[in-house]
Amino acid sequence: MELTSTVFTAKAIYVGVIFAITLGVAAYSTYFERIFAAFFQDRVGPDRAGPFGILQPLADAVKMFMKEDFIPANSSKWLFILGPCLSMFTALMTSAVIPFGDTIDLGNGVKFDLQGIDVNIGILWVFGIVSLGVYGILVGGWASNNKYSLLGAIRAASQNISYELAMGLSIISILMMTGSLSTKAIVEAQQNGHWNILYQPVGFILFIICAFAECNRTPFDLPECETELIGGYHTEYSSMKLGFYLFAEYINMFVSGAVMATLYFGGYDYPFYETVVNSFGENVANFIGFGALIGKALFFVFVFMWVRWTLPRFRYDQLMNLGWTGLIPIAMFNVVWTGLIILLPAEFNLSSLASIGIAIAGIPVLVVGLFIYHSIAGGKKKKTALAR
Amino acid sequence: MKLSNRTKVLEQEELTLAERIYLPAIAGGMLTTLKHFFQKPVTIRYPEQKRYLGPIFRGHHILKRDQNGAERCTACGLCAVACPAEAISMVAEERKKGEETLYREEKYAKVYEINMLRCIFCGLCEEACPKEAIFLRHDKMVPVFNDRNEVIFGKDKLVEKMDDRYLRDGWK
Numbered sequence: 001m002e003l004t005s006t007v008f009t010a011k012a013i014y015v016g017v018i019f020a021i022t023l024g025v026a027a028y029s030t031y032f033e034r035i036f037a038a039f040f041q042d043r044v045g046p047d048r049a050g051p052f053g054i055l056q057p058l059a060d061a062v063k064m065f066m067k068e069d070f071i072p073a074n075s076s077k078w079l080f081i082l083g084p085c086l087s088m089f090t091a092l093m094t095s096a097v098i099p100f101g102d103t104i105d106l107g108n109g110v111k112f113d114l115q116g117i118d119v120n121i122g123i124l125w126v127f128g129i130v131s132l133g134v135y136g137i138l139v140g141g142w143a144s145n146n147k148y149s150l151l152g153a154i155r156a157a158s159q160n161i162s163y164e165l166a167m168g169l170s171i172i173s174i175l176m177m178t179g180s181l182s183t184k185a186i187v188e189a190q191q192n193g194h195w196n197i198l199y200q201p202v203g204f205i206l207f208i209i210c211a212f213a214e215c216n217r218t219p220f221d222l223p224e225c226e227t228e229l230i231g232g233y234h235t236e237y238s239s240m241k242l243g244f245y246l247f248a249e250y251i252n253m254f255v256s257g258a259v260m261a262t263l264y265f266g267g268y269d270y271p272f273y274e275t276v277v278n279s280f281g282e283n284v285a286n287f288i289g290f291g292a293l294i295g296k297a298l299f300f301v302f303v304f305m306w307v308r309w310t311l312p313r314f315r316y317d318q319l320m321n322l323g324w325t326g327l328i329p330i331a332m333f334n335v336v337w338t339g340l341i342i343l344l345p346a347e348f349n350l351s352s353l354a355s356i357g358i359a360i361a362g363i364p365v366l367v368v369g370l371f372i373y374h375s376i377a378g379g380k381k382k383k384t385a386l387a388r
Numbered sequence: 389m390k391l392s393n394r395t396k397v398l399e400q401e402e403l404t405l406a407e408r409i410y411l412p413a414i415a416g417g418m419l420t421t422l423k424h425f426f427q428k429p430v431t432i433r434y435p436e437q438k439r440y441l442g443p444i445f446r447g448h449h450i451l452k453r454d455q456n457g458a459e460r461c462t463a464c465g466l467c468a469v470a471c472p473a474e475a476i477s478m479v480a481e482e483r484k485k486g487e488e489t490l491y492r493e494e495k496y497a498k499v500y501e502i503n504m505l506r507c508i509f510c511g512l513c514e515e516a517c518p519k520e521a522i523f524l525r526h527d528k529m530v531p532v533f534n535d536r537n538e539v540i541f542g543k544d545k546l547v548e549k550m551d552d553r554y555l556r557d558g559w560k
Contacts, residue, residue: 036425039429040425310418311417371405
């Protein structure tokens with residue numbers, strides 16, 4: 001009885017902490033997004049609210065709450081309210097299965113996992129919830145009773161469905177290597193520097209591209225394409241409902257960063273883990289691991305912002321073309337090649353270094369294959385000359 | 389007819405594979421933005437930080453005094469004539485005995501007013517002045533008005549203070 005209550009309390013605290021971290025990171029992502037945007041453009045960015053403008057998220061929140069909370073007359077009122085709630089809800093749910101750290105010893109023989117819940121379908125859970133996330137956009141866009149919102153919502157839906165396929169295929173390679181859907185097992189298989197990025201470079205590139213599309217971030221932010229659709233699915237939204245949509249986007253960014261770190265960058269693994277365990281004990285080492293995962297996730301948030309302020313937006317047909325005729329075939333190739341990466345070292349008793357070599361050899365093979373396909377398929381087209 | 393010989397006929401070819409993969413170009417673009425990330429911002433935070441506008445910037449008007457502290461203006465009215473915005477008006481007065489230290493010439497401006505809402509800061513008054521009396525100073529701008537009564541600047545605001553003399557960059 002005593003034991004369960006300790007674990008329960010620790011779990012409750014843990015959930016609260018993760019919740020707070022996620023929300024805090026999301027809030028400060030809005031600030032850092034603007035700061036980084038400014039830095040990328042040789043500007044200063046928001047620096048008025050507090051020292052270096054660090055109170056800007058607070059000011060933004062106050063602004064969001066103070067604005068008129070408008071609901072269009074002909075909208076479907078309850079769905080209109082439900083939309084942002086769904087977005088927020090699904091964004092926050094995803095982090096439940098991410099292992100933020102290894103086991104912590106609470107004393108009295110009580111072990112505690114720094115993970116919300118270790119289900120054996122971990123990564124499927126993430127997928128399920130992320131797929132649900134599009135309902136928030138879809139419901140909100142439809143309920144607005146505005147053609148631009150609806151178009152944005154439709155775009156979001158079709159985009160997410162298209163990119164989920166390539167994403168799923170790139171994850172299948174990971175699952176082949178680990179043999180388990182559990183996120184914990186995937187991370188444990190990567191300990192001591194055997195990060196999946198080394199074995200799955202192609203898979204990672206596919207995954208990060210799909211993550212951009214799933215988070216509706218530039219260059220795939222077509223659902224909120226201002227030039228074509230005004231505000232996209234959140235055209236009719238104002239006040240904190242709009243805030244929820246934007247907030248959900250930043251939470252999704254953070255969570256997808258954490259998922260990428262979990263799947264490809266060894267989760268809470270970090271170099272010199274053994275040294276830290278020997279000199280400071282396991283608990284400290286595992287807390288540093290917790291920090292390592294947050295750090296990796298934050299790095300990916302930075303990459304998200306970096307890409308946003310570098311690349312222009314894709315056209316919608318380019319987006320669909322890339323997804324269906326580009327990423328999915330490459331993902332299929334990656335699945336086949338992963339088979340080689342697993343099979344060859346097993347057959348010939350090669351070291352893990354050899355598997356890395358095979359994995360990297362996959363990139364030139366892919367490029368050569370693309371080149372051959374390109375010269376056969378593209379050779380027939382006439383070169384066009386345009387006078388300007 | 390061609391206006392210049394710089395027109396080019398563009399050959400728009402099919403993208404090569406390296407271009408179609410996008411990733412090399414994206415990596416190059418991201419390197420470019422990263423380079424800018426570490427560059428110093430070019431921003432000047434205006435109200436706190438002011439940039440030097442050059443020695444010939446046309447700002448706040450000033451009615452100069454000579455080296456003895458006598459007003460140079462003789463109220464000839466050439467500045468008012470030159471002013472395209474008709475912002476300048478003045479009332480002339482004859483210099484009395486004992487006022488030689490106050491006014492340089494035998495006639496002076498008893499009232500000299502510039503309507504700052506009309507002024508376009510073209511500097512034609514400065515060019516027209518035969519006595520080198522009026523200048524538009526380069527280091528100070530006309531302050532923001534809060535009331536219509538503050539718009540017309542009289543001699544109290546225009547005449548040079550002897551303890552705070554105006555010296556343009558480049559003057560001896």
